[in-house]
Amino acid sequence: MQNETYEPLRIEKKWQENWISQNKFLPKESEKVFSIVIPPPNVTGSLHMGHALEHSIIDVITRIKRFQGYKTLWLPGTDHAGIITQLLVEKNLEKDGISKYDLGRENFLNKVWDWKEESGNTITTQMKTLGMSCDWSRERFTMDEGLSEAVKKVFIELYEKGLVYKGSRMVNWDIKLQSAVSDLEVSSTNEKGKLWTIKYSVDDTFIEIATTRPETLLGDTAIAVNPNDERYKHLVGRKALVPIVNREVEIVADDYVDQDFGSGCVKITPAHDFNDYEIGIRHNLESIQCIGFDGNIVNEEFIPKELRGLERFEARKAIIKQLTDQNKLSNIEDYDLQIPRGDRSKTILEPMVSEQWFVKTKQLAEKAIQVVESEEIKFVPKNWEKTYFEWMYNIQDWCISRQQWWGHRIPAWYDNNGKIYVGLNEVEIRKSNKIDEDTILYQDEDVLDTWFSSALWPFSTLGWPDKTKDLEEFYPTSLLVTGFDIIFFWVARMIMMGMFSMESIPFKDILIHGLVRDSQGRKMSKSLGNTLDPLELSEKHGADALRLSLIEKANPGQDVPFDEEWTIASKKFGNKVWNAAKFVHLYSDEEFSEEVIEVNSPENIWILHTFNSTLTQFNESIENYKISDAYKLLYNILWSEQFDWYFEFAKTLISKSTHSKETKYVLRKIFLESLKLLNPAMPHLTEEIWSSFKKTYLIDEEWPVEISITDSESNQIEQLKELISQIRNFRTNYKISNKIILEIYITGNLPDWFLVQLQEIAKVKVINSKNSNSSSKIVFSALNISLEINAEEYIDIDFELTRLNKKINELEKSRNISEQRLQNVNFINNANQELIDKEKNNLENLTEEIELIKATIKNLTI
């Protein structure tokens, strides 16, 4: 690699293929097990920044666990994503003017499978491009045979325990999808609307009723007032006349009504409003459907002819016109309202009463709450627990049937009398229920909510319901990494289903990551045009650079602001590491031996200590899933301590000391150990570099442990660094070229190695005597070490005096604070002794430094 430059693309593909062909991502036998299942992306989707972030986090953790000797499984797979995929295929067919009904169910499903086969590999291929270390031999799909069996099995078990039921209830109906959707799939948006006040006749007078949806009056079956409302008390029990349909309805009293809103009277349409539905039940009201499942006004006798079949919002206009004409409209005002729209279709949802399948959630939720309360399952960060509990305590039954074709068909059959049979298949059902061939059975047309199968993912992917070895070994999984947006959709339901089917938690920790945003903190969205394509970024700067740039910002729960700049910076870091490797080769290849060598020189001892403390902090951060902290630390330590300071020290040691052999050993040792820490974030680069040093695979290595050092660390290296910086600063200020060797006077005894490094790195010549001949002296000092230089030939005295005075000012400020603190009786009495000693020491140092500078000033002004 000595003559090569860092080209990520060249090495990345090579290693991806190599690792997979050498089975490096398969779990290796060990007592300790670490398993993680991927949050399955949509099978027809392609990778976006959110995936790239999530997968990078998972891959880093997985690779670390693999290093740490765990039997490590990262199980990949995809989700059939019922509604989205079906919509996509439908849209595609539309281009050729074909509807799904033209094809029929079976042919349409064949088309979807074709589509899945065609585009299903896109996302997994893209994951491979980013170097994700999944066990591809265990890849699963929510609609593959095994998982479909699992879905049926769970449905049947739930049904048999009475936890799944079919019922006629009010649900959110999506007119475009022609399907029910669950509460979670509804997003309320603030929109401008109107509030109409309509007069309803009561005998020869009338009452006023405000509504935002006048078309529903066709289905009104009551008027409600608050029981305490003095204005209307006398009307309760009397009849009002619904305009247009001229239906007589009762005026009822119900607490739900807010006296202070509108007129204090509410029209009640049990068939088309969630609250009205409840009131309808309380008051035993008739439920009259006036809007059909197609979104049009129903074609019924009670509806005036001219309104029948009208689209719901057209009907609204027509009704407003009729009311106006009949002088029944007393007020119209602009009104901000919450409009429920379907997440997928974006159409306005219609509450409808219909027959659907539901999961009874109360009982399932209890266990799911308990395991989080007892911290068997931990949210990271912890505060997401609250969100989880909040939802769990108020959980509603889950509507799981969808009037769609693409998905797991509900394993329920009906005979001609409408009797329900639930079972694995028709044959099975006939057998167990003793139904002869003459009786015709129909399977339920509906499919299950996609999230139903996702809820089983942690165990269905491992082979359940069979008692497989994988299931036994890898369940419960160790960790779930996911976004907060699907805590309810997915996380909560996995816990419920895990507890139900496995009687055990599905995962131990839940690491919640944030959203990838743009550099200004805005959500990435197509409409804003601020999206970035992870594959494009990886092609431009390398997968390793992309991964590191995401990882560096990914602390638990935090959003990840992102800019291509970050990836470019990571690429530069990769380049730095690449060149550092070349440096290590250049300085250590010759005369290098693998044997462990005793380390004596302070510079080497220092870098080993630095490595050890970095390792400790790094491990601690990772334990707490603070991946960002860990990698930021590594980035800084490698770049500034190892590659800058230590490499300079090493040059001197190798060429100018008797520690050459030991230094070669340390130089290579800490570099290679550091590569292991970096590997999970930048696997390709580090594997490539490793292969230039060793014949083994880096991925097969063990995680570093602290390097044992007999000597304790001294602070002399820090003093040396400080002095070098000061001398460099002096050069910069006076534009003294690096080529000029400055003469430095020193008295007292500093060790030889110290002086050698000082001379080499600061480009000075040390003269070990008192400086007697000069009037203009500059003093450099670090703690108890001070050096002098004859300065008259370089310096501008005024400039230097200004600079030194400024410095004295700063130091005196600090000294004053320190003095005041020490003179403060309360401080002395209250603070602990250690702190007081530290403060005294600090004051001493400051005083000494100030004296030195004062002496320098005196010298300069003579």
Added chain:
RNA sequence: GGGAGAUUAGCUCAGUCUGGCAGAGCACUUGCUCGACACGCAAGGGGUCACAAGUUCAAAUCUUGUAUCUCCCACCA
């Protein structure tokens, strides 16, 4: 209406749990072809820690309140 989070350098964020002289990266300024690296090296500039009051010898950090922003959840017709 209920809940969660945020506010520290131009930008993105550490630091707050456990009080003790404000940190990093990027960006910026200046100098530098010194054999790993100009995707670099070196030296710099830059902050009333949102605001207010309190506790304390001492507050970015603890307490209370205020302001602004983000995000969830919720049926006011």
